[in-house]
Amino acid sequence: MTDPHASEEVTPSPGRGATPPTADHLFAMDPASLSPEGVAKLRDALRASQEALSRQDEQLRETRAALAETRERFADLYECAPIGFLSLDAAGGIVAANRQAAAMLGHTPETLPGQPFSRFVARADQPCLRALRDRAGRTGERQTAGIRLLRPDQTGRYVEIAATPAGRPTGPDTGRGLHIALSDLPPRRESEEALRLADGILETGPAFLLRFAVSGEEPGPVEYVSANIDRFGFSREKLISGALLPRELVHADDLPKVEAALRENAVAGNDACILDYRLRTGDGQTRYVTDHARLLRDAFGRVNAVQSLVLDVTDSALARQDLETVLDSAPIPIVKVRVTPHGDRILEYQNPAAARLFGEAALGKSCKAYLCKKETCPALSADSGVVRDRECAVTTLRGERVMYKTAHKLPDGSGIIEAMVDVTELMRTRQNLTRAMEAAEAANKAKSEFLATMSHEIRTPINGIMGMTELALQTDLTGEQREYLDLARQSALSLLDIVNDILDFSRIEAGRVELSAAPFSPRRMLGRCLRLFDTLAARHGNTLSLSVHPDVPETLIGDAGRLGQVVANLVSNGLKFTRNGDVRLCVEPDTQNEILCADPSDTPPGNRVSLLFSVIDTGIGIPAAKQDRIFEPFTQLDGSLTRGVGGTGLGLSICNNLVALMGGRLWLSSRPGKGSTFYFTTVCRKKSGAARQRPETTTARAPLPALSILLVEDNCINQLVGKRLLERRGHGVTAVDSGAAALALLAKRSFDCVLMDVEMPELNGLEALARLRDPACYGERADTPVVALTAHAVRGYREKMLAAGFDDYVSKPIDMRQLEAALRRALARPRRRGGGAGA
Template identity: 30%
Template sequence: MKKEAQASHTKNYSEAYRWFVGAGFIIVFLIIFLAYNFFDALSDSQVKAKHQFLSKQVELAAKDVQSQFSITFDDLMFFVNTLDPAVHVEGAKELVALEGRTRRVFNNHRNIVDTLIINYADRTVSYHFDAKNNFIKTVHDDDSPFWENSRHIVFGNSVNSISIVAIIDLDRFINNRLGNYYLGLSSEKLLYANGKVLGISDYTTVENFTFESKLYSEIDNDIRQGFKGSYQGSIQIENQRKSIEALIHQYPFTLYPLTDSLSVIFVQDKAVITSGVFENYIYLLGILVVLLLIVILTLFRFIKNAQIANQTLTRNTEKISELFRQQNLLLQESRGFIYFQDGQRVMTEVSSEVQDVLGYDQHDFLQNYRNYFSQEDFESLDALIKSAIAAKKESISFEFNFQKSSGEWIRARVFERLVYDKAMNFAGIVGICTDIQDKYLAEQEQIKSNQRLTSIMQGLPDNILICDYAGEILDYYVQDQVLFTVPMSTIVGRKMAEVLPESVENLLHKGFETVISTGKLVTLEFETLMQSGKKIFEMRLFKLDDERLISLARNITGQKLWEKGLQEAMEAAEQANKAKTEFLANMSHEIRTPMNGLLGIISLMESTSLDEQQVKYLRVIKDSGNALTSIINDILDYSKIEAGMMSLDISKFDLKEEVLKIVDIFNGLVKEKDIHLRYSFEEFIPNYVQMDKLKLGQILFNLIGNAIKFTPNGGEIEISVTGEVFLERNVMLNFSIRDSGIGISDDKIEALKMPFVQADNSNTREYKGTGLGLAISEKLIMLMGGELEIESELGVGSTFSFNVFGTIWHDQFQLHADEVKLDYQEGELESFDWVNMANEHPMSILLVEDNETNLKFMRMLMNELGYDIEIAKNGLEGVLAVQDRDFDLIFMDIQMPKMNGLEATEQIRNMKGKSTIPIIGLSANAFHEDINNAISIGMNGYLTKPVQVMEIALTIKKHYELKTKSDIN
């Protein structure tokens, strides 16, 4: 028996061995077969990956070339548009700046631009870098287009008649850009240009690549149609004398405004891609074969254990499958726990998550779970389950309140799976209980929110209609039923056009179309006639969601009446402001005109022989006249600011020089009062700035003048200027004027900024004035972007500080050789002797003036100057006088009968041979727009009445000098 058993065992073993060996050979064959196919798939994958890489790289390269060329084109276009025709004048600082800009163009676009040529009206200038990297400028007197045989782009500027020509080195540019892309070994970067394929190497292009004819024809056709493409085919490399099978990708691009047909072509030798894969794969295959043998030996040893494990696994499979099926049903919910009940609905098991959800341990919950929800909920749940069992339902779901171990009640949702046996007898329950407290609270809040929204909509004064896109009313909240033509109880389901007045239908239809097509809010306004009269309504239409619209209609009849009244009030205010402005202009003219004669006669009297008492009386009259003129100026300036008509006149000037000019004006008064005046400028304060020079001077004049006025004899005044630079060229200048004067009490500092207010408003006050200087200064400071601050202490002194915004100007101002400076320094005014100046400055002069007082003054003045002038008493007479005689200079009043001075100036400027006669305006109108208007019409200057004798004399002298200079040239 032992031998038979042994023989049987040996036989079984031999059979198993033969089966195992046979299976081994089959597995080895399959491994080799799969290895081959895997290698083939891996090779294809590598080739596809390389295709994707080349496609992306060639696209990036083409777009990079095109983008960089576009940037160069834009920079050159900006360069030519900002050129000044005059900057080519030798020695001009602008020429240095131009050459600097030209060098920056080369620095930014050296790889593209070989030579830059600027064509002016009278010459041609070219710039380039030579072989030693020297920046070379060449002036070409010959205007022949020497650049025509090279690739170039012409940029023109129709405004300034300048053009530039950029000679383009396309080979160097494209080679440089494509040099940034690495494709790997045995790869080539080619350029298709106008039907030729060029290789790229060391910033040169050569024709050393030949495509097979069919492949080239396909590539050429795609490029000419503007299509990118990927290909695979044979390429002949002439310098290597070999042919390769290659992957080819091309991406066409354009270089506007060049018309060349261009495309970037990237080539990769296919053999290189797969060779690396093959070498690595051989080693991998050998390792896999060794591992296979080890696995086979291991499997043979554990084959019997696997058989035993399979038997055990078979027995448990059915139970595990059922368990997984039940768990998959229950795990559809979250934040819960699983429980099991038997056929008598006794809780048999609960998962450990019950403690996380409710706070009870498993044993406590199994014993007492019925006590953790209300009796009412338990009865409802019991009835629901019994009903489901009776109906043989597979599952039920319900919500109820559950009490946690902390005593807190939460909302829970239960999903139960009812289990039946094969006879459909109830066998138990598998359930999952989930905490839905957050969701429940959110739903409750949503309900409350809807209720609040409904309350709000019902409380709004608007008539609210909710409708679909077809206009059918779905819901409404109406406060005023007067707009509707049908009872409110019948409007749901009707179209909006049916329940509103017939006159609204077309307007409503257009509004619906606009809202639906654009999604934007549309406001409609319409009128309708009712029993109580005409009413005006405003309706706003907008989308509520993708299916509904909402309209809000409101009676705006009262609002429209109010707006109409407001508009009428605004128009009345504008008319009043206009009348005020006209009144001030007329007042200025009426006061300044006699003041001109008064002060002019006084100036003439000062030059006559007078005794001491007469000089004293004359000085009082002159000071009173000047004071009255100053008061008029203050009133006009403040009225201008108050009306919002004051604007900034930006100019470039020497800041320190301007401040010192203002200080020098008070030099005599400072010496008279023995005031110690100091001034300082912070070290980095710029020399030249851009801002309104006149307004800055007016501010400093007022503040420094106040400081001197209120500082006693022997006192001190300190002026300091500091600043803060930001954003490179912007500066905030801070000015401080500190005095040791009488000081101001705290309760009067703010009041001082009000117009016509002084610290001492009594009739017996020591310091006189209009009280407008500080108010005007504060308004001007605010206009210039700053703020005025006042610090003061009675008996100690005051400090007035303000800041203004400006721009730093780095270039110094220069006067060209052909310009004449028209303003005089104070010393020049004092030294000029104007009596009988006609002997040295002979001029034929016409005076156009209608006021008899001014005529008398001007006659006497001109007589003192030595001139025999001709007089016209209105603009019409002045035009006729100019037609009959040649004059060297005309003094023209502005406001005159028959024809004013501006109209006369326009006619003279249109006369043949008379258009260049200098015309100086004389007017009592001191507004800046009056002056600017006169200059724009054609006047050469403008003197504001009252006119000083010295102003007339210097004006004649300057124009004599201009005439003399013109005659010499």
């Protein structure tokens, strides 16, 4: 086939007026179809194109060289620039940094890439950095701020940061990188920035910041004052404008002191000082402040400005003044002791009371010479740090004194606060009181011993009198003889009553009286009590009667013996002072008077009963002037009235005290010539169970069998009385007069029982009993029952004798019923070794 394009490739003839072919046209034509003229043209076109390309290549080489030179010049400028340049990625990490930026951050350019820039910004300026990045990213414009950089050595550097967004966000939720330029702030701007930060801090604080220039030695105008100065009553505008000078803030009385202190510190070359003074505020208030002043100097060392941080300490200053007032007016010495690192204690402060005690020269000296000689203060080692009322001897200007000290260790352990109370006189008084108490106790003991001895010495002859009288009355006598002996026995009983009154009063005075609590029948007890006075009533021609109200319970619980003692004393007095008249005892429930009880909790109110006793006589009566003193001890009526009836004057005093112990009170109503009525109340307990007591039944006891009795008695009369009384009851009696003789006899033979006097010369009853109880010496006879015979009738003596080893106890004068009961109890006791005689 024929090429379709061949017929179309027609070379125009030059003669036809066609446009000559161009170079591009020639390059597109098939070389085979070109004419020689076309080829020549093509060759010229190629040569021209080659020359043009050569010229373009030269221009390109020149452009590249210029670009390299420009890049190198830019790198030198970037690295050597006095401003730090940083590039940050969208996350805030450092991509690149020049040497100045690395130096400002304290690193090298190689170590910074990859680290977050925020790491090098002060914590207080972190919010400022975040706000800067947000503004730059949001506006796409350059943003500036002042921040403080932190270097690895923890030093700060105030810089101005200029941030320009880099490129565009890669997505809707992605940030943009930043190009950052860092430049140092000039000193004034750095100071202003610091003041701005300080102003923000001080805005809510109790202090204000003030800076003023100094020209020569005179303070100049205020250069800066924090915004919170208004809170202190001063006008910031007046201070800034110069209308109000800094010295006008200071209280007029304190201004000379403040200016003198500033001059002294300036001359001494000090850069800082602390001043305490008062401010007079715009509204007339006075505030106490502490001024932390810095003295700023020029290149020649001269003070050219003062910067003051003024702290309001009014509350603490007033509190300190109050404390100083308290300390100055405190009557007790108060000191502060400083503890040195070596453990010594130095007197650092003393209030006026302490200064009067130790002297001003004591300050600064070791307290071991004044306050305490201990090596270590107990307050330092105490867990609580407090030691109260520690008795301590101290050395003062007046010599040695005794102090009660309370020591408080300070929280940091650097010191001790001590308060002291001088108890020297108190200690002396205590010693005197102790000696007086010991003397009183010795006197009381001597008194008790005297009373015990008196009881023994009086009861011993009374026992002889009553015993011999009893023996005589058991013989054949004429009526006159029997009357005389009966009168002698009554006299002995009266003497015994006097001894008992004295002993009772002594026990009451010493507070050694205790009440018993046992069931008793008040009607039966009072009946027996009045029967004892039938003879006395008949002798004086008196009528003695008893009246008990039906509402008085049949059985009560209380001390029937003490109650009978009170009744007997009052009835006896009524009979003594009444002739051919009436003495009547009445008992009824007490409904008018308050129930008194020493310890009401012991008995529930519903189980207590108060009784009113009345002893009414028609005797001589008591004058009104005597009635107030009649219950005092050793007090009697007129001697002309009482001489015939006797007495010690203790009976009513004893009754008054006994009634008080029983929860009641004693009083009287009397008219001279008309008689007297003595009233007293007493509190008893009701017996639980049946209201009425069953009649008592008595069972006759079998008489004691004839016993072999050893009687040990050093008084020959009492020995004879005891021997005869026992022999008349069928007993065999062997009598000896000493403990040694008794032991010698017991070593040879046995007895059913031993009656041993306690008070004997040489070897007393207690010593003899102790030897007798030794089975190694006396074998089975060591268990022989022994009953103590003694004229000691004081309370507690029976228990003492039983504790010493006696089997029972009988007081003198001897009552045969009591003696037989004691013998029966002693013989019935189980023997210690199973031996011994029995009843």
